[in-house]
Amino acid sequence: MKSYEYLSSIYDQFMDDYDYQEILDRLEPYLKESGAHVVLDLACGTGTGSVELYNRGYNVSGIDLSEEMLIRAHEKSLEAHAKIKYLQADMRDFQVKTRFDAVISLTDGFNYLLTEEDVRKALGNIAGHLRPEGVLIFDMSTEYKFSEIIGHATFAETDDSAAYIWENYYDENQSMLTFDLTIFEKIPGGDYYNRNFESHVQRAYSPEMMKRLLDEEGYGLVSCFGTEKELEKSDRVFYIAKRI
Numbered sequence: 001m002k003s004y005e006y007l008s009s010i011y012d013q014f015m016d017d018y019d020y021q022e023i024l025d026r027l028e029p030y031l032k033e034s035g036a037h038v039v040l041d042l043a044c045g046t047g048t049g050s051v052e053l054y055n056r057g058y059n060v061s062g063i064d065l066s067e068e069m070l071i072r073a074h075e076k077s078l079e080a081h082a083k084i085k086y087l088q089a090d091m092r093d094f095q096v097k098t099r100f101d102a103v104i105s106l107t108d109g110f111n112y113l114l115t116e117e118d119v120r121k122a123l124g125n126i127a128g129h130l131r132p133e134g135v136l137i138f139d140m141s142t143e144y145k146f147s148e149i150i151g152h153a154t155f156a157e158t159d160d161s162a163a164y165i166w167e168n169y170y171d172e173n174q175s176m177l178t179f180d181l182t183i184f185e186k187i188p189g190g191d192y193y194n195r196n197f198e199s200h201v202q203r204a205y206s207p208e209m210m211k212r213l214l215d216e217e218g219y220g221l222v223s224c225f226g227t228e229k230e231l232e233k234s235d236r237v238f239y240i241a242k243r244i
Contacts, residue, residue: 011069011128018107020052027104028056028214029136030222034135036101042091042138043109045228047073047084052084062086063094092121099131105138111202114176116213119205123217131242133156138220138239142226143204145235146170146177161186163193175204207231214241 002114004039033041038060042048044062046069054060054077062084064070070086087096091109103126113119124133126136151170157163178201184193214221219241226234 038101040100040103042105047076051080104133139238
């Protein structure tokens, strides 16, 4: 089964608590300070962030591993009359000719990198696509979120067209979260639903480890902050780094 094969259809509903506009309001000063204009939205998902960046005046490209997510990103861009180039590729080894002023990756793209070597590959590949002094901005769900907020919890949501059951299992020894999704989609014109299942795995990394990996892969850390004043109690941490 392909990643996001079924989740892509309800992803925007699933992530409706992630306020792209508010988050980019907070992150954009780092883009402006670096003089960024040509931006890569990495692990762009359904393109919500890509369109928001385009509407703010940036030249935007998007990359995601999931074909299904990119189909929805294309549709969203067409609806918004946003001229965004999308490419299906892996963040660890994508290859494009463009050198970007900034690479931004929101909504847990880095959490899908399950080994330290995967993180190194992604950081190294991104560095090769950034201009000197280019900026990398990304966020990650935290160990606190996995262990204290969603680990071993079950969530469910429904509306007129779809429903899902989201079951979480957290392995604190490996900092790995497995979440199983049962997704029900209403068949057009009827009162029946298709039932599909999808499983994902994410890993949490401590800020100390991410700072070390950024340093070792040739980045200078500009800022690191969480959703709370204390990183240890934040459910999400944002990293801003420059290619040295």
